[in-house]
Each structure stands twice: as structure tokens, then as C-alpha cells.
Amino acid sequence: MEQTQSKTIAPRDPDVVMQLSRLGSFHQSRLSFMRILLRRLEAEAWTFDRPVFDIDARGVGRAVYSAHGPERSYSLVAFANDLPPEKRSDRVIATEWDATFTLFDGIPTTADLDRLQNNVPKQEAGRVSERELSLSRANRSVRLWDYVVEKLAAGEQPDQTTVEKVGYLMRTTAVYGSGKFGAADREDTADRPEFQAPFQIEMLSVFLTRAFVMDLVEHMAQSRAPDTAVPLDPNLRRRFGMGNSTGLGMAPFLLTHPALLNSWIAAREEALARIRGLPDAHPSEVDIFRSFALRARLHAQDWYSEHPVQIAKLDALRADTAALLAHLDSVDLTADYPWNRLWLWAESALSVEGQELLASLLLEPYPHLVDGLSSCMGADETTTWRIDGAMSTDRLRTLTESIYRWALDTDWTSPEAQARVWYTSEEKLEPRLGDRFDEPVEPYEQPLCPGRDAARMYVDLCAASNTTVAGFLMHHPEHRHIVRRVQITARLPYAEIRDNTIADTVMPIDMLRLKLSFFGACHFDPRSDRWVRINMYQHAPFPHELGSRSGDDWAYPFLTGGAA
Amino acid sequence: MSWSLNEIESLARKAARGAGLSWGLAEEAGKATRWLTAAGLPGPEALADLLTRNDGADYDMLCPVEAREAHWSAKGGTLCPLVAGAALCDRAEALAAGDNMTLGQTASPMLLLPYLAAAAQLAGRGLRVSWGELTVTLAGDMHLQPANANALHAPLADSVRIECTGTRLPDAPSPAKGRGQMPPDVQQRLNAFAQRTYAPATEASRLAGAGAGLTDND
Numbered sequence: 171m172e173q174t175q176s177k178t179i180a181p182r183d184p185d186v187v188m189q190l191s192r193l194g195s196f197h198q199s200r201l202s203f204m205r206i207l208l209r210r211l212e213a214e215a216w217t218f219d220r221p222v223f224d225i226d227a228r229g230v231g232r233a234v235y236s237a238h239g240p241e242r243s244y245s246l247v248a249f250a251n252d253l254p255p256e257k258r259s260d261r262v263i264a265t266e267w268d269a270t271f272t273l274f275d276g277i278p279t280t281a282d283l284d285r286l287q288n289n290v291p292k293q294e295a296g297r298v299s300e301r302e303l304s305l306s307r308a309n310r311s312v313r314l315w316d317y318v319v320e321k322l323a324a325g326e327q328p329d330q331t332t333v334e335k336v337g338y339l340m341r342t343t344a345v346y347g348s349g350k351f352g353a354a355d356r357e358d359t360a361d362r363p364e365f366q367a368p369f370q371i372e373m374l375s376v377f378l379t380r381a382f383v384m385d386l387v388e389h390m391a392q393s394r395a396p397d398t399a400v401p402l403d404p405n406l407r408r409r410f411g412m413g414n415s416t417g418l419g420m421a422p423f424l425l426t427h428p429a430l431l432n433s434w435i436a437a438r439e440e441a442l443a444r445i446r447g448l449p450d451a452h453p454s455e456v457d458i459f460r461s462f463a464l465r466a467r468l469h470a471q472d473w474y475s476e477h478p479v480q481i482a483k484l485d486a487l488r489a490d491t492a493a494l495l496a497h498l499d500s501v502d503l504t505a506d507y508p509w510n511r512l513w514l515w516a517e518s519a520l521s522v523e524g525q526e527l528l529a530s531l532l533l534e535p536y537p538h539l540v541d542g543l544s545s546c547m548g549a550d551e552t553t554t555w556r557i558d559g560a561m562s563t564d565r566l567r568t569l570t571e572s573i574y575r576w577a578l579d580t581d582w583t584s585p586e587a588q589a590r591v592w593y594t595s596e597e598k599l600e601p602r603l604g605d606r607f608d609e610p611v612e613p614y615e616q617p618l619c620p621g622r623d624a625a626r627m628y629v630d631l632c633a634a635s636n637t638t639v640a641g642f643l644m645h646h647p648e649h650r651h652i653v654r655r656v657q658i659t660a661r662l663p664y665a666e667i668r669d670n671t672i673a674d675t676v677m678p679i680d681m682l683r684l685k686l687s688f689f690g691a692c693h694f695d696p697r698s699d700r701w702v703r704i705n706m707y708q709h710a711p712f713p714h715e716l717g718s719r720s721g722d723d724w725a726y727p728f729l730t731g732g733a734a
Numbered sequence: 735m736s737w738s739l740n741e742i743e744s745l746a747r748k749a750a751r752g753a754g755l756s757w758g759l760a761e762e763a764g765k766a767t768r769w770l771t772a773a774g775l776p777g778p779e780a781l782a783d784l785l786t787r788n789d790g791a792d793y794d795m796l797c798p799v800e801a802r803e804a805h806w807s808a809k810g811g812t813l814c815p816l817v818a819g820a821a822l823c824d825r826a827e828a829l830a831a832g833d834n835m836t837l838g839q840t841a842s843p844m845l846l847l848p849y850l851a852a853a854a855q856l857a858g859r860g861l862r863v864s865w866g867e868l869t870v871t872l873a874g875d876m877h878l879q880p881a882n883a884n885a886l887h888a889p890l891a892d893s894v895r896i897e898c899t900g901t902r903l904p905d906a907p908s909p910a911k912g913r914g915q916m917p918p919d920v921q922q923r924l925n926a927f928a929q930r931t932y933a934p935a936t937e938a939s940r941l942a943g944a945g946a947g948l949t950d951n952d
Binding site for chain 2: 261262263297299300311312313348349350351352353354355356357358417418555556557559560593594595596597599600602603604609611614617639640643644647648649650651652653654700701
């Protein structure tokens with residue numbers, strides 16, 4: 171135990187944090203990329219307009235939503251489609267969508283729009299240019315879309331419970347960034363302050379997409395019944411987020427961007443450690459915390475899933491929020507390192523879902539300790555990427571033993587330990603997960619199983635007579651990728667998922683949730699072990715409301731239905 | 735039509751893997767092709783030519799062997815710049831300390847340049863590379879200004895000399911930006927190599943592999 175003279179709390183051990191079951195229980199926080207974006211848009215007083223909205227009564231046409239910052243403007247270019255139901259699929263292999271989008275760097279001319287109209291609706295089969303920063307598409311939630319159009323056309327507001335059961339009118343099924351299909355590379359814009367934090371392009375695109383979707387549904391109701399239609403009540407309108415359906419495509423990113431992953435986790439762990447290290451808390455900070463705990467309970471209540479694993483996690487989470495609120499009533503949280511005491515209580519009293527919710531909640535009362543860390547969440551992979559060939563093989567052995575202890579202790583000859591194979595299908599180059607012993611996919615295996623690869627490398631390393639990494643790799647080029655990972659993780663402790671990504675028990679949705687929680691997503695609703703639906707920006711202000719409503723205080727439902 | 739550097743790197747990585755390089759070497763081949771493209775050089779062409787030349791070759795035939803002190807050659811007669819380049823980069827400290835190197839016959843020597851640029855950056859010292867009539871100094875910027883462009887594109891060099899200039903380099907430059915060109919035939923050749931890394935689409939894979947099956951129409 172640490173003594174009271176030094177209450178510097180160290181960030182949590184990566185062996186604890188980087189387990190899939192824990193990463194798959196992460197929640198959004200002050201450090202989520204959506205919240206970082208909206209704080210900036212609000213602080214810099216960005217303005218928004220809609221220079222084009224040319225959509226017919228069938229819902230077909232195009233629209234432009236522009237965002238104007240201190241130095242530059244960006245425009246969401248949207249193409250709306252009248253999609254026959256049989257063509258509607260969330261899968262990457264789909265070829266048509268209800269709506270398609272690109273985020274344009276600046277304000278597009280009519281010629282730009284015409285060029286984009288020939289390409290953006292085709293998505294992967296089209297081609298964009300360095301003027302475009304992202305490419306995405308969305309499908310309607312048919313069950314809610316038709317209902318809302320009908321209600322508004324009849325001059326009525328939709329029922330709030332029906333709205334919240336789904337939570338969005340359209341869900342995106344892929345948001346491509348950085349250089350994909352000809353778009354601008356991330357490196358081209360990374361030095362702009364507004365894109366310094368990760369995924370700000372994608373988050374801006376989704377923020378504007380949500381505004382477009384809500385305008386479109388009102389437009390459709392208006393077109394159907396010009397005499398009776400009404401717009402959505404603004405308070406109800408904000409209860410619509412933007413849905414997203416995500417498959418395995420997101421998982422490899424976490425393994426191919428180790429330095430970036432480290433930056434995300436390290437920022438959150440540093441924030442948690444800072445708050446646990448506070449010797450006392452002002453009563454107003456305790457009140458803020460309590461209020462967010464209440465709102466988090468509301469969020470857990472509104473969170474629907476049909477997946478058995480998530481249902482069990484939600485039951486535990488609801489019990490956790492009740493236990494947390496009861497505990498708050500029984501302890502003094504103003505003195506004697508209150509948040510650390512609360513954290514230590516939670517480690518034995520709450521499920522992993524509840525513990526990770528608490529980790530996010532503890533950041534809420536302390537913007538001055540937390541928000542600045544958002545500037546540490548980007549990463550330049552190139553600075554840690556090159557192999558240090560002068561490192562001794564002894565040192566490499568010691569590092570492997572310390573980082574991959576779990577993998578060296580795993581029996582990789584057991585079929586359960588390497589039951590799965592990550593591979594890329596020739597169909598739209600979709601990443602997939604196959605069965606090593608039942609499907610002929612092993613020859614196509616992608617290097618997304620660092621634990622097994624580290625264990626294999628370690629065997630050869632122990633048998634090698636070379637004294638340097640350079641000499642070892644000359645004879646063992648097959649270990650080059652994993653030696654790189656060992657050396658990166660030696661410098662960046664949260665760079666590696668310290669768990670088995672090819673076990674028979676692996677739940678790829680854990681990897682998806684890790685990434686999506688940093689985006690700021692909520693209401694994780696797994697549709698299988700490798701496919702999840704989420705909600706983004708639910709309760710957030712719309713672009714035209716920024717300035718009159720908080721750009722940051724929206725990530726949990728409001729207790730009274732109004733702004734805090 | 736231009737390509738983003740990420741597209742070129744990604745295609746090059748997959749093509750190198752498809753041609754038989756290990757994942758780690760293929761990752762570096764992707765970065766090397768990107769670097770050459772950003773420097774205004776025909777990286778994708780050089781890679782496509784090299785992969786075609788070495789398709790099916792055994793690593794042991796391509797791998798450098800220290801024939802005598804500071805002199806590498808390949809057992810198969812011709813060094814692969816993707817293998818030798820990575821090995822040279824692994825010896826960045828020694829190169830910077832003045833351990834000059836000579837390579838025997840080497841295919842597409844232009845592909846060595848990105849690895850040596852990385853080595854120079856890692857060790858903080860400029861490197862000078864020469865083959866035939868050509869000398870290129872790698873000193874932390876992308877302005878190579880070769881006097882003899884034909885030699886730069888040589889499919890083969892009899893020998894390559896690598897020396898430390900002693901010049902101290904500034905800290906890491908900002909990442910290279912720009913767009914790339916790739917003639918259609920080059921893209922097709924790289925795609926054919928990359929295609930080998932993709933599993934054929936089957937109905938079982940389509941359903942189970944992505945974990946779908948529930949309705950999307952809701």
C-alpha cells in the first residue's frame with residue numbers, strides 16, 4: 171500500500187486495462203472525439219448554413235451543409251436516394267444506400283457537386299479526390315422512419331418511447347477517412363488545429379449528417395402533407411441520434427495503429443489517475459458527480475439490446491448504478507482522497523461494465539484536469555515504427571516476457587487457443603473471421619494475433635545464437651512484424667491488446683466497442699459477436715443550436731428533459 | 735487520376751505480401767513505396783518490376799550474406815532491395831558510426847533509398863549512396879536531385895556503396911504529403927499480387943465470416 175505522504179496514483183497496469191473483456195466495457199467520456207469536436211465548435215463559435223437543399227418529394231436529390239471555422243470551412247455533401255427495401259443492407263457488400271455523403275474541404279461549386287454526384291453514391295466503386303476528406307453512407311431505420319414521417323405529416327409529434335426504442339432515423343454503415351478511395355490522406359490535414367485530435371473529420375461528418383437526416387424527415391412529411399405537416403418539437407428532435415452499424419472492418423485498425431491506441435488509453439488512464447490522486451473534493455464537485463451518476467442510470471435504463479451477452483452486461487450495469495447511488499449516500503466524498511476510496515470500493519463492488527462507467531463518470535466534474543489531455547490523443551506512428559536492430563536479443567527476450575507473459579503461458583497447441591483466423595475476403599476486401607479448423611482460410615491469415623506471434627517468436631529467440639535484433643531478424647524475417655510490436659509496446663505500454671484475439675471465445679465486438687467508445691458512441695447493441703449497432707450524438711445540440719446550448723453537456727440523458 | 739499515398743502504401747504492402755515477403759518486410763515495402771512516391775519517384779513501378787523478378791524466389795537466395803567484412807551479397811546472386819534495405823535500416827547505428835557498407839549485385843537499387851533515408855533519420859546522420867555513375871545523399875529531406883535519372887531507375891546495379899556523410903540531421907521532418915501517379919498496368923500488376931492475399935468469396939464466408947444474418951431492414 172502507498173503511504174499518505176505520497177498519494178500519486180499511478181495509471182492502471184496495462185495488463186489489467188488491455189484485456190478484451192475490459193476494453194469491451196468502455197464508455198464514452200469527456201475525452202471522446204465527439205465531445206472534443208463539439209467543445210471546439212462551441213468555443214470557436216463555428217457557424218453553419220445549408221447552401222443547397224434540392225430534394226424532391228420522393229426524397230431524391232442533393233444537399234450541402236457547411237461549417238465555417240476561424241480559418242476554414244467544410245461542407246457535408248449529401249445525396250439522397252429512394253432505395254427499394256430489398257436493397258437495404260448494413261453489410262459492406264451492399265451496393266446502394268438510402269443516402270451517401272462526403273465531407274468536402276471548403277465550399278463545393280456546382281461542378282464539384284456534379285463530379286461528386288457521379289461518384290459518391292457508388293461508394294467503394296466510385297472515386298473521390300484530395301478535396302474530399304471522408305466518404306460515408308447511411309440507411310434508414312425503416313421501422314422508425316415511416317412512423318415519424320406519418321406522424322409529422324398528420325400534424326402530430328411521434329411518441330417519445332417509440333423514438334427512444336430505436337434512437338435514430340438513419341444509421342451509417344461505413345465512414346471512410348484518410349486516403350480511402352482517393353480521398354485526402356490524414357497527413358494532408360493533420361496539422362490543422364481542428365483536426366489535431368483523432369477522427370475529427372469523421373465526427374464532423376456525422377454531426378452534419380445527423381442535421382441532414384432530421385431536415386430530410388421533416389421535408390418528407392412536409393412534401394406528403396403540405397397542409398397538415400409539422401416539424402419535430404426541438405426537445406424531442408434532440409433525442410434522435412445518428413445510428414451506426416459496424417462490423418469487423420474496424421477491428422484491424424486498433425492493431426495497425428499501436429501508437430494511436432496507446433495515446434487514447436494513456437490519456438484516459440492519466441485522467442483517472444489524476445482524479446484518484448485528488449486529496450479532497452469540493453461539495454459542488456461531489457454534487458456534479460452525483461448528478462452525472464443519476465443521468466448515467468437513466469442512460470442504462472434507456473439502453474436496449476437483444477444480444478444475450480449484452481443483456482447480462484446491462485443487468486449488471488443497472489445493478490451497478492443502483493449500488494453506486496446507494497454507496498454515494500453512505501460515504502463522505504469531500505476528504506481523504508475521496509475518489510480513490512470510491513474507486514477502490516468499486517473494484518470489488520461493481521462489474522467491469524460498472525467500473526468502466528465509473529472511470530468515465532469520475533472525469534465529469536473536472537474539465538480543467540481532463541479536457542487538456544485531448545491534445546495528447548493523436549499519434550504519429552512513424553516515430554516508434556522503425557525497428558531498433560542494435561537492441562540485444564537478451565533485452566528483446568526480457569521485454570517479450572514482460573509484455574506477453576499471458577501469451578507465453580498460453581498453450582497454443584490447443585485448438586481453442588487459435589480457433590479463429592482473421593482474413594480479408596476478395597469481396598469488397600471485407601475483413602472477416604473464420605474457423606481455422608473448419609474453413610480453408612488459414613493461408614490468408616492476417617497478422618492480427620500478436621499473442622500467438624510473440625510466443626512463436628520467443629521460441630526461436632531462445633534458440634538463437636545472435637546477439638542483436640538485427641542479426642536475429644536477418645535469419646527470421648517471419649518475426650519482423652511482432653518484434654516491431656514488442657519494441658513499440660516497450661515504449662508505449664497501452665499500445666497492445668494483451669489478450670487472445672484468435673481464441674474460440676474471442677468477441678470481436680469488444681474491439682469495436684473500444685474504438686466506438688472513444689468516438690463517443692453509446693447504446694451498444696451487438697447483433698452478433700462481430701457486429702454492433704450504436705447511437706451517436708443522441709441528446710446533442712444541432713449545429714444551429716450550438717452557442718445557445720452546451721456543446722459538451724449532452725452525452726448523458728437530461729434528468730428533467732431539459733438542459734442542465 | 736491521382737492516388738492518395740495511403741492507397742499506394744496499402745496496395746504496395748499487400749502486393750509485397752502476396753509476392754511472398756513476410757508481413758514485417760511487406761509493411762516496410764509499403765512504406766518504401768509511399769516514400770518514393772512522395773519524393774516524386776516511380777515507386778509503384780519499381781516495386782511491380784521487382785516483385786515480378788523475384789516472384790517465387792526463396793528468401794534464403796535473396797537474403798544478404800556477409801561474404802567478407804562490410805560486404806554483403808546474395809546467395810542467389812542478386813540482392814533484393816526490400817530485404818537488404820530492411821537489414822541496412824536495422825544497422826542504422828553502425829552506419830552512422832562510420833561502418834561503411836558495400837552491397838554486391840542488387841536489383842532495383844532505387845528501392846534502397848527509403849530504407850537508408852529512415853536509417854539516416856534514426857541515427858541522426860546523413861548517408862551517401864552510390865551505384866554506377868550515380869550518388870544520392872540522404873540528409874533528411876525529400877529533394878534527391880539525382881544528376882542521372884536513368885541510373886536511378888536501373889533494374890540492376892553491379893554494386894552499391896553506402897557511406898556516412900557525418901552531417902548531423904535535424905529532428906524528424908514532418909510526414910511526407912502529396913499524391914501519387916500509378917500507370918494502369920502497374921496498378922494491375924500490383925493488384926494481381928495483392929489478390930493472392932484475399933480469400934475467395936464463398937456464401938459460407940459471406941454469412942458467417944462477418945457475423946451477419948439478422949435483418950438490416952428494420
